[in-house]
Amino acid sequence: MTYPKQKEIEIPLLTEIDGAGGEVRPRDIYDKVAQHFPELTEEDLERRMERYPSIHKWHNKVQWARQVLINKGEIDGSVYGVWKITDLGRQRIRGDVPPPPEEITLLDLKETHENAVRTRLLDRLNNFTPTQFEHFARQLLEAMGFNEIVVTQQSHDGGIDGHGKLRQGIVKINAAF
Numbered sequence: 001m002t003y004p005k006q007k008e009i010e011i012p013l014l015t016e017i018d019g020a021g022g023e024v025r026p027r028d029i030y031d032k033v034a035q036h037f038p039e040l041t042e043e044d045l046e047r048r049m050e051r052y053p054s055i056h057k058w059h060n061k062v063q064w065a066r067q068v069l070i071n072k073g074e075i076d077g078s079v080y081g082v083w084k085i086t087d088l089g090r091q092r093i094r095g096d097v098p099p100p101p102e103e104i105t106l107l108d109l110k111e112t113h114e115n116a117v118r119t120r121l122l123d124r125l126n127n128f129t130p131t132q133f134e135h136f137a138r139q140l141l142e143a144m145g146f147n148e149i150v151v152t153q154q155s156h157d158g159g160i161d162g163h164g165k166l167r168q169g170i171v172k173i174n175a176a177f
């Protein structure tokens with residue numbers, strides 16, 4: 001799934017902070033903002049950052065939106081652990097402030113690119129014939145360090161498409177795929 005762009009999160013974030021009395025603790029806001037995006041799945045909300053697996057990707061996106069709103073003066077970031085809307089933030093919700101020009105962040109571009117690559121890859125894999133898939137699996141395993149890879153015959157192979165060996169330190173592992 002493609003997460004909403006950072007800019008698309010700003011108004012729902014401000015709205016939820018305002019609706020909670022003007023200030024919230026971060027842990028109380030992520031799920032409320034997510035409700036503004038019904039296309040987000042449980043899997044999307046649980047997905048972790050690749051480089052920082054202790055951080056939820058959705059939380060990170062909301063935090064970045066918050067930081068942009070602090071920079072614009074629409075959230076007061078002066079108290080640690082409290083997200084507080086400012087008068088300027090309330091004006092933006094009401095539409096009293098003209099919307100800022102459209103901005104695309106590097107994070108938005110990266111996610112769009114990753115999703116496009118993922119979609120193209122899955123489309124290609126789903127269109128492989130069984131033989132093409134077996135040979136793709138062989139090439140993938142070779143790239144991952146397997147050797148002595150053999151693709152089995154196409155029929156009566158018991159679901160095993162091939163086998164090979166992987167060296168892990170001093171151990172050589174026989175593997176089937």
